[in-house]
Structure formats: structure tokens, C-alpha cells
Amino acid sequence: MKGVGKVTRFxxxxxxxxxxxxxxxxxxxQAIAGMGHRKILIVTDNVISKLGLLKSMTDALQAGxxxxxxxxxxxxxxxxxxxxxxxxxxxxHDCDAIVAFGGGSSMDASKAIALAVANPKPLRKLAGYFxxxxxxxxxxxxxxxxxxxxxxxxxxxxxDPEHGKKLVIVDPRLVPKMAALDxxxxxxxxxxxxxATGIDALTHAVEAFVGNWxxxxxxxxxxxxxxLIFDNLRTCYTDGKxxxxxxxxxxxxxxxxxxxxxxxxxxxxxxxxxxxxxxxxPHGLANxxxxxxxxxxxxxxxxxxxxxxxxxxxxxxxxxxxxELAQKFLDAVDALNHDLGIPTTLAALKEADxxxxxxxxxxxxxxxxxxxxxxxQAECEDLIRQALPESATQKVTKPVKAAxxxxxxxx
Numbered sequence: 001m002k003g004v005g006k007v008t009r010f011x012x013x014x015x016x017x018x019x020x021x022x023x024x025x026x027x028x029x030q031a032i033a034g035m036g037h038r039k040i041l042i043v044t045d046n047v048i049s050k051l052g053l054l055k056s057m058t059d060a061l062q063a064g065x066x067x068x069x070x071x072x073x074x075x076x077x078x079x080x081x082x083x084x085x086x087x088x089x090x091x092x093h094d095c096d097a098i099v100a101f102g103g104g105s106s107m108d109a110s111k112a113i114a115l116a117v118a119n120p121k122p123l124r125k126l127a128g129y130f131x132x133x134x135x136x137x138x139x140x141x142x143x144x145x146x147x148x149x150x151x152x153x154x155x156x157x158x159x160d161p162e163h164g165k166k167l168v169i170v171d172p173r174l175v176p177k178m179a180a181l182d183x184x185x186x187x188x189x190x191x192x193x194x195x196a197t198g199i200d201a202l203t204h205a206v207e208a209f210v211g212n213w214x215x216x217x218x219x220x221x222x223x224x225x226x227x228l229i230f231d232n233l234r235t236c237y238t239d240g241k242x243x244x245x246x247x248x249x250x251x252x253x254x255x256x257x258x259x260x261x262x263x264x265x266x267x268x269x270x271x272x273x274x275x276x277x278x279x280x281x282p283h284g285l286a287n288x289x290x291x292x293x294x295x296x297x298x299x300x301x302x303x304x305x306x307x308x309x310x311x312x313x314x315x316x317x318x319x320x321x322x323x324e325l326a327q328k329f330l331d332a333v334d335a336l337n338h339d340l341g342i343p344t345t346l347a348a349l350k351e352a353d354x355x356x357x358x359x360x361x362x363x364x365x366x367x368x369x370x371x372x373x374x375x376x377q378a379e380c381e382d383l384i385r386q387a388l389p390e391s392a393t394q395k396v397t398k399p400v401k402a403a404x405x406x407x408x409x410x411x
Contacts, residue, residue: 011172012172013154013172013175013261013262014172014173014175015152015175015258016141016151016152016175016176016177016178016179017177017178017179018152018178018179018180018181018254019031019178019179019180019181019182020180020181020247020250020251021181021182021183021247022182022183022184022243022247023056023182023184024180024181024182025056025057025142025180025182025184025185026056026057026059026060027060027180028057028060028140028142028178028179028180029056029057029058029059029060029061029064029066030060030063030064031178032061032064032066032097032099032140032178033060033061033063033064033065033066034064035097035138037066037067037096037097037138038067038094038095038096039067039068039069039093039094039095039096039097040061040066040067040068040069040095040096040097040098040099041068041069041070041071041086041089041090041093041095041097041098041099041113042054042057042058042068042069042070042071042072042098042099042101043071043074043086043098043099043100043101043102043106043109043110043113044070044071044072044074044100044101044102044106045072045073045074045075045102045103045105045106046072046073048072048101048102048106048144049070049072051188053101053144053185054070054101056182057099057101057142057180058070068099069089069093069095071085071086071089071090073085073086074086074102074105074106074109075105076105076280076282077105077158077159077166077276077280077282077283078105078106078108078109078112078158078159079158079159079160079161080123080124080158080159080160080161080162080167081161082109083109083112083113083116083123083158084123086109086113087113087116087117090113090117091117095137096137096138097137097138097139097140098110098113098114098137098138098139098140099139099140099141099142100139100140100141100142100150100151100176101141101142101144102142102143102144102145103143103144103145103147103148103197104145104147104148104150104157104200104283104284107141107143107148107150107151107156108148108150108156108157108158109156109158110139110141111136111139111150111155111156111169111174112126112156112158112169114136114137114138114139114174115132115136115156115169115171115173115174117136117137118132118134118135118136118137119131119132119133119134119136123158123167124160124167126169127158127167127168127169128168128169128170129170129171130170130171131169131171132171132173135173136171136173136174138177139174139175139176139177140176140177140178140179141176141178141179141180142179142180142182142185143179143181143250143253144185144186144189145186145189145193145194145197145253146186146194146197146198146201146236146246146249146250146252146253147196147197147198147199147200147201147253147284148197148200148201148253148257148283148284149201149204149253149254149255149256149257149258149260149261150257151176151179151181151254151257152175152176152179152254152257152258152261153174153175153257153260153261154170154171154172154174154175154261155168155169155170155174155261156168156169156174157169157273157283159276159277159280160277164277164278165273165274165277165278165360166273166276166277168273168368179254181247181250181251181254182250183243183244183246183247183249183250184243184246186236186246186249186250187240187241187242187243187246188240189240190240191237191238191240191340191341192341193284194233194236194237194240194340195233195237195288195340195341195342196282196284196285196287196288196342197253197284198229198233198236198237198249198284198340199233199284199287199288199291199336199337199340199342200283200284200287200288201225201229201249201252201253201256202225202226202229202233202256202291202333202336203265203268203269203287203288203291204225204253204256204257204259204260204265205221205222205223205225205226205229205252205255205256205259205260206222206226206291206295206309207260207264207265207266207268207269207369208221208222208256208259208260208262208263208264208265209222209223209226209259209263209305209308209309210266210295210298210302210305210306210372211263211264211265211266211369211370211371211372212370212371212372213262213263213264213370214263215262215263217258217262218258218259218260218262218263219259221255221256221258221259221262222255222256222259222260222263223308223309223312224252224255225252225253225255225256225259226309226312226313227312227313227314228248228249228251228252228255229249229252230312230313230314230315230332230336231248231314232245232248232249232252233249233336233340234336234339234340236249237339237340263370264368264369264370265369266294266298266365266369266370266371266372267290267294267297267298267361267365267369267371267375267380267383268287268290268291268294269287269369270361270362270364270365270368270369271286271290271294271357271361271380271383271384272286272287272290273286273361273364274357274360274361274364275290275346275348275349275357278348278353278357279346279348279349281346281348285342285343286346288337288340288342289342289343289344289345289346289387290387291333291337292330292333292334292337292344293383293386293387294383295330295333296330297373297375297379297383298371298372298373299326299330300373301372301373302326302372302373303322303323303326304322304326305372306325306326306329306330307320307322307323307325307326307329309329310325310326310328310329310332311325313329313332315328315329315331315332316328316329344387345387345388345389346387346388346389347389349384349387349388349389351385351388354381354384354385355377355381357384358377358380358381358384359377361380361384362375362376362377362380
């Protein structure tokens with residue numbers, strides 16, 4: 001892991017051209033129309049299609065003489081059989097480019113389709129790092145939620161229902177060529193989706209900032225994202241039509257995507273992926289439930305980092321002691337979750353499942369993520385157990401105290 005962390009500092013991750021602001025999805029359509037593609041596959045979900053959110057971009061494509069077809073069957077946690085239908089649809093219509101239009105599931109499905117059509121082998125064999133020999137077809141992205149940051153990341157997460165788990169495909173070539181951050185498309189999001197996706201973005205930024213693969217670049221992106229989220233997420237939750245706040249949250253999500261593409265994530269994601277695979281829990285919600293719990297576990301090893309986050313979140317000032325600032329940030333995350341109606345427990349979680357969930361989460365984290373403080377199987381089980389519905393009233397938040405246990409080194 002230490003070696004991988006050093007390597008990631010030098011891998012040239014591509015960055016898409018970003019179009020930002022109201023109407024940017026239409027401007028992206030104009031740009032794509034001039035790219036000379038034979039036929040473009042738009043990958044989205046049925047709700048977005050019915051709401052007419054595609055119109056600005058598709059009108060621009062038509063005006064520019066570009067041919068396109070729409071595959072609008074995407075569901076949450078896009079499963080392998082669904083992606084296989086998308087692959088067949090792409091090939092049936094002789095497409096040569098993809099526009100991912102929607103939330104994280106549409107983005108991830110698009111990336112999987114793009115890699116699979118260029119490298120025809122089972123999707124399970126494409127899971128992991130750099131498994132495709134040939135370049136994926138070109139991808140363009142229009143996110144309709146401010147959470148995943150997938151429009152700028154190198155990864156795609158898909159669901160394997162046969163084995164009850166999630167698969168991660170990682171390849172720098174999966175980064176979209178261009179992306180439009182159009183806040184108008186996000187003004188109709190229900191509050192609960194705004195909340196969960198917003199905390200998803202916060203989790204990306206925080207885990208990137210407190211892990212062991214940080215760089216000056218990832219730190220800058222992560223801190224910018226945290227500041228924007230604490231300044232704007234509550235506004236988006238209570239006033240969904242606020243275009244200015246929506247645009248800033250879209251930027252926050254993208255910045256957080258830049259941060260964790262370089263610095264990776266940690267235990268929150270490792271556990272959330274198990275919840276998604278086992279219970280089909282929406283990824284943002286799973287992250288939101290686990291973020292406070294994992295941060296409290298990790299706190300003794302990351303006091304100084306939490307203090308910096310507190311200052312950026314404007315819940316403390318630089319002249320305060322680091323331990324007090326760290327506690328203020330933990331309290332601020334709890335308060336933000338509370339204000340957004342995020343539950344403290346997972347209704348679907350069962351005690352009998354916890355050992356297997358913990359084992360899988362530890363394996364994922366310890367083989368992929370630069371976590372700042374390692375937990376063993378028992379510690380992971382205890383942490384997940386705190387999310388059981390019946391344990392919710394038993395949770396007590398204790399002040400953070402610096403422990404002799406040092407920030408773990410990746411091995």
C-alpha cells in the first residue's frame with residue numbers, strides 16, 4: 001500500500017474540460033455535436049428521461065446534426081445484467097461515444113459500458129485496476145446530483161447481484177473527456193436525495209484529506225469542497241430552487257472527486273459498499289450514516305487534520321487548541337447530518353450479517369485504501385454494530401483526546 005501511494009502521486013490522471021453554470025448541459029451538447037461522432041449513446045434513467053431534463057442537451061445535439069439514441073433503463077447500483085443490456089444496446093445501434101446523464105449509477109454504468117465494448121470480456125473480469133487493454137470509447141458527463149464526483153474520477157462501481165457485492169473498475173482512461181455542471185438540472189432533486197448525495201461528497205473530501213496518500217493538490221481540492229459543502233448544503237436542502245447554492249454544491253462534488261481520485265478513500269466507503277451490495281442501500285445514505293462513526297474511531301490519529309477541517313468548515317478558528325477544533329468538527333458533522341434528516345442507523349442492518357460485512361469491509365480497506373488508523377475485525381464489527389436500529393439510543397459521543405496510538409503508516 002505504501003508503494004502504491006507513492007506511485008499515485010505521479011500517475012497522470014486526466015481531467016475533463018468543465019462547463020459550469022446554468023445552461024451548460026446545452027453548451028456541452030453543442031460541443032459534442034462538433035466532435036464528428038457517428039452516433040452517441042445517452043445513458044440515463046427513466047425518471048430523468050420523463051422529466052425532460054435531457055431536452056437542452058438533445059436539442060443542441062440535433063441542432064448540430066449529431067445522431068444519438070437514449071438508453072434510459074439505469075437503476076440505482078446498476079447491476080451487471082442491466083449493464084450488459086446497455087452494452088448490447090450500444091452495439092445494436094452502432095454507437096461510438098457515450099454521454100452519461102444522471103447520478104452516480106448512470107455515470108458508473110456508462111464507464112463500464114465504455115470499457116466493456118472496447119474490451120469484450122465478462123464485466124467481472126474488468127473489475128480491479130487497469131483490466132482493459134484497449135481504450136474505452138469516449139465518455140462525456142452531465143451529473144444531475146452533487147455527490148459522486150464521478151464526472152472527474154477514474155473509477156466505476158457496479159453491482160454484482162449474483163454474489164451480493166459491489167465491483168470496482170479503475171482505469172484513468174475512464175475519466176470523461178468533457179463534463180457539464182448545470183445547476184438547473186439539480187433544482188428539482190428531493191431534499192432527501194440532496195442530503196444523501198451532499199454528504200457523499202463530504203465523505204469523499206474528508207476521507208481524501210485524512211488518509212495517508214494526501215498531496216498538496218488533493219488537500220486543496222478537499223478543503224475547498226468541505227468549505228463549499230458546509231456553506232451551501234443546508235441551503236440546497238431547504239431551498240432546492242436556489243441555483244447559486246446548487247452550482248456551488250456541484251463544484252464541491254467535483255472538487256471532492258478530484259481529491260479522492262488522487263488520495264483515495266477509507267473505511268466509510270469500504271463499509272458503505274458492503275451495505276450497498278447486501279441491502280441495496282443507496283451509496284450516499286450509507287456513507288452519511290457511517291461517516292460520523294468512522295471519524296470518531298479515526299480521531300486519535302488525525303487530530304491535526306480534523307482541526308484544519310474545522311477551520312475550513314467555519315466551526316472554529318485557528319487560535320483554538322487542535323483537540324477542541326477536532327471535536328468541533330466531529331460535532332459539526334453530527335449536526336449537519338441531523339439538520340439534513342440523515343438517520344443515525346440503518347434499518348436493514350441485521351446483527352447476524354455484521355461479521356461477514358466487517359470481514360469484507362476490512363479486506364477492501366486494507367487492500368485498497370490508505371486509512372489513517374487501522375481497525376481489526378472485532379473493532380470493525382463493533383463500529384458497524386453502532387448502526388443497528390436498536391443500538392441508536394445507546395450511542396454516546398465522547399470528547400476527543402489525543403491517544404498515544406500514532407497515525408498508521410500504510411504497508
